[in-house]
Amino acid sequence: MYSTPNLATRFAKNTRVLRADQPLSEDQMRAAAPSIFAEGKHASRSERYTYIPTIDVLRGLRNEGFAPYMVAQGRSTIEGKENFTKHMIRMRHAGQVQARPEANEIILINSHDGASSYQMLAGMFRFVCCNGLVVGEVVEDIRIPHKGNIQNEVIEGAFRVLDEFEEVDEHTEAMKELPLEPPEEIAFATAALALRFGERVVEEGGGHLPMPVTAEQLIEARRPEDLRHDLWTTFQRVQENVIQGGQPGRSVQGRRLRTRPVGSIDRGVSLNRALWMLAEEMRKLKA
Numbered sequence: 001m002y003s004t005p006n007l008a009t010r011f012a013k014n015t016r017v018l019r020a021d022q023p024l025s026e027d028q029m030r031a032a033a034p035s036i037f038a039e040g041k042h043a044s045r046s047e048r049y050t051y052i053p054t055i056d057v058l059r060g061l062r063n064e065g066f067a068p069y070m071v072a073q074g075r076s077t078i079e080g081k082e083n084f085t086k087h088m089i090r091m092r093h094a095g096q097v098q099a100r101p102e103a104n105e106i107i108l109i110n111s112h113d114g115a116s117s118y119q120m121l122a123g124m125f126r127f128v129c130c131n132g133l134v135v136g137e138v139v140e141d142i143r144i145p146h147k148g149n150i151q152n153e154v155i156e157g158a159f160r161v162l163d164e165f166e167e168v169d170e171h172t173e174a175m176k177e178l179p180l181e182p183p184e185e186i187a188f189a190t191a192a193l194a195l196r197f198g199e200r201v202v203e204e205g206g207g208h209l210p211m212p213v214t215a216e217q218l219i220e221a222r223r224p225e226d227l228r229h230d231l232w233t234t235f236q237r238v239q240e241n242v243i244q245g246g247q248p249g250r251s252v253q254g255r256r257l258r259t260r261p262v263g264s265i266d267r268g269v270s271l272n273r274a275l276w277m278l279a280e281e282m283r284k285l286k287a
Contacts, residue, residue, distance in 0.1 A: 033089075035054075057150065074265050107122070126236060138171055189219045
């Protein structure tokens with residue numbers, strides 16, 4: 001029996017996302033991310049490209065106790081390519097004790113059109129706000145090219161990432177114990193604004209264009225649980241507002257707008273990682 005997914009939507013125009021609070025079935029995954037089930041490699045790939053369907057790798061991981069809770073797939077404007085595009089799966093291991101407000105997740109990224117090797121990243125999911133985080137440099141990424149015994153290498157890589165979560169948990173708990181003063185929260189959010197929207201420099205005059213939202217908006221809480229002022233909670237508020245968007249603001253021309261969610265798989269991963277690393281640097285400065 002599978003529960004109804006608590007998030008089933010498209011992020012922006014180029015990514016479809018499905019997350020549930022119970023392991024996803026293959027039928028659910030196929031509906032949201034058909035490229036996981038691609039029956040062959042894209043025609044652009046050479047004979048040296050070893051094709052192994054992502055679903056075969058997932059079935060091997062499932063036999064080792066890993067279960068998928070989220071899938072996402074990038075879209076393509078090129079005819080016939082959509083069923084081979086980049087996809088992402090976030091998994092949890094059955095051996096983890098779910099007594100914390102966060103779950104450690106292993107992120108698998110792949111494609112069958114040459115856009116990506118098999119990649120294994122460390123992640124974390126925060127239940128109260130459905131934030132899917134990507135750990136910064138605490139755990140080393142694992143990249144597996146499309147050649148050789150891919151399935152065994154991916155399974156081995158997943159366990160290597162799993163073994164590193166003890167250190168991730170230590171960093172997380174340290175952030176929770178670190179209080180921030182209001183100016184420090186604003187400083188964190190200001191840096192996050194630059195990561196999300198860039199410097200927005202005016203080329204001719206050398207000045208800076210206004211950001212669509214303010215640092216004060218990025219630290220706004222969306223729920224009572226996020227009203228605390230420690231580094232971890234501040235990080236979570238900023239991450240949610242940056243990644244999910246939906247905040248009222250102004251365009252460069254002064255028009256009213258609402259910030260957009262981050263739609264690209266690559267952009268989402270890189271921005272999530274940058275925010276984690278920003279929190280890590282704040283932790284080191286405050287320690």
